[in-house]
Amino acid sequence: MRLVSGFIAAALFASPALSQCGGGFNQFVKGLKSEAVQQGFDKSSVNAFFKGVQQDGKVLQADRAQGVFQKPFIDFSRRLISQNRIDRGQSMSRKYDAVFDQIESQYGISRGVLLAFWAFETDYGAFQGDFNTRNALVTLAHDCRRPELFRPQIFAAVQLFEQGDFDPNRTTGAWAGEIGMVQMLPRDILENGVDGDGDGKVSLKTSAPDALMSGAKMLSHLGWQPGQPWLQEVTVPAKMDWSLSGPGKPRSVSDWQALGVSARSGSLPDLPASLILPQGHKGPVFLAYPNFDVYFEWNQSFVYVLTAAYFGTRLAGAQVYDAGNPAQGLSGAQMKQLQSKLQARGYDVGKIDGILGAGTRAAVQAEQARLGLPADAWPTAELLNQL
Template identity: 80%
Template sequence: MIRLACQIAASLLIASPALAECGGGFQSFVKGLKAEAVAKGHDTAAVNTFFKGVSQDAKVLRADRAQGVFQKPFIDFSRHLISQNRIDRGRAMAQKYDAVFDRIEAEYGISRGVLLAFWAFETDYGAFQGDFNTRNALVTLAHDCRRPELFRPQIFAALELYEQGGFDPARTTGAWAGEIGMVQMLPRDILENGVDADGDGKVSLKSSAPDALMSGAKMLSGLGWQAGQPWLQEVVVPDALDWSLSGPARSLTVSEWQGMGVRPRAGDLPSGEMQASLILPQGHTGPAFLAYPNFNVYFEWNQSFVYVLTAAYFATRLEGAQVYDAGRPAQGLSGQQMKQLQSKLQARGHDVGKIDGILGAGTRAAVQAEQVRLGLPADAWPTAELLNRL
């Protein structure tokens, strides 16, 4: 899990009196970090101990640049992550920690499937939490100039955890991006949201499932989760819908969607006044979902659209929802074709971000705008026809 709190991080950067620049010599960079830590008020001896033996981790950089799984379309990605074994284990964990989930639902109004899905995807219910040295990973990523504004503040948060006795710079391990524990939380999130749920006097996200789950729930609540409200629901859509209304950036009331013929595949829709976005991950002939306000909170946990939708859908499966109707979506583009499409969209003035072959929010919005212009079904799903027309 990478929660990209770039605005917060940027404000911290601006406030700091002396920053070690990213790039350049690694040891010089570390020296600058140490000076900055002391300037922030950290004890010199603690700073020296924390940074003692820090090293650059080439494996971290390789992992950061090798996230090809996010290029998979939703159907492939979700089938890759969701297995019957994960569903069965999730339901078993729900029973094992029933009292913890009851407490989460009572205190934060977060349904158990939500935390179970994160727990499954992040660490396979705690089975594999990552073996990267967390301090080295954070310093390596802060030194790298790709996203230093995200990772630099996490170094000082880890230092603070060390001073509190909750972090061992030589031994604490986790994911390549610096997340720690069963639900993979960054050091700053642990500082702000760590909960000693099992009452042993420590916040142990690596070894205590109650601590990890309650801490994750507190973080989601702080990010704006609306207690007791839904997040995602599979729906059936009519053939003749204005597809340009779809996408996470647009919302209508549930009543308005109903008036256009959108109906639940199973169960009932929530209150007619609730806002909802129509999500068509692979176009208007593929799966269809209504996403409610809580769905947006998922993007504070991870910014990948395909990951967020899969995690939100898996949460519903763990609570009894049926397997989605895959429909018959049009053939998508290969990674190379996606890069070609992104280049063409960029040339037409659209902000698609990095040319990376990933169908992110910027690319989806640009695809939808061009589909409207060209008179194609404006469902934000890129096809060979759109590529050729451009």
């Protein structure tokens, strides 16, 4: 379900053959083995790790089948956030209260953030994936779509194997190679694995304290600012300069307040923030603080990141967002048509996939401003028709 699933490290260690992919699968594996030995891994360990490796067609199918990200925020968030997930989150918060207290003390990360990750990734550990992790990583590295992401993870898995923490034939997880309750890639486990329960091992598949503490360390490593918020629902006036909105357009909270933005409940912190309008100026509205950017090191999908961040606030006590009355959005086919038109006008919208990603949002906002429409980055039939 994830676009780039699980916790993905921001910095991947370099490989001299980073760009290699494709070709015959057996020859590709031979190259991996040679490179692993060059990196200093024991030859017998390398041979044992790759023995029986297979290309997994189901992994590639999963990588291509991510149409759920075409859904708008309201539909997507309502699909992922159920009352059962809220109730179980509260139950898990009580059960592991001491662990969350330690995380909040050591890393300054709210329990709502970790609970939301835990819920969305594996339903609190219940569904961790049954794909062979070694085969998944090698399959995705061989595929030429994103080899720079997955190839280094193979050598990290070899290192875990040499340490006795990875079984190439039995270790399973998500289709994109993540392992455990909060779905971490092998390199992330090496860098951020924590023995949270004190048994001398890092067991992300079976130990909730290990998984939660490791996830917290990962977020800290990615730049999470201790004790700071990440997202807050706000209200906005009926009219303002909507072109100021969008991720990556921070202004001081005092500037936003001068424009009529106010907290729906509570007060606004003295931090820079971007105004987020996931479905235009008539839909839900949020202020995103610096910690919100850390979510994009975990997943590249805007709608997924916003939903996870919002769910974290709900589990931390926030009220249900005001859905408002947003303008009717576009169908998947219409979105692809819009992306093609924007691309023809010189905008970089990435792949024509019907997903309202960052590039498409920026292009939509620019064309709305040019045409005298509310520049809120929410594509409508009116915009499509005018183009």
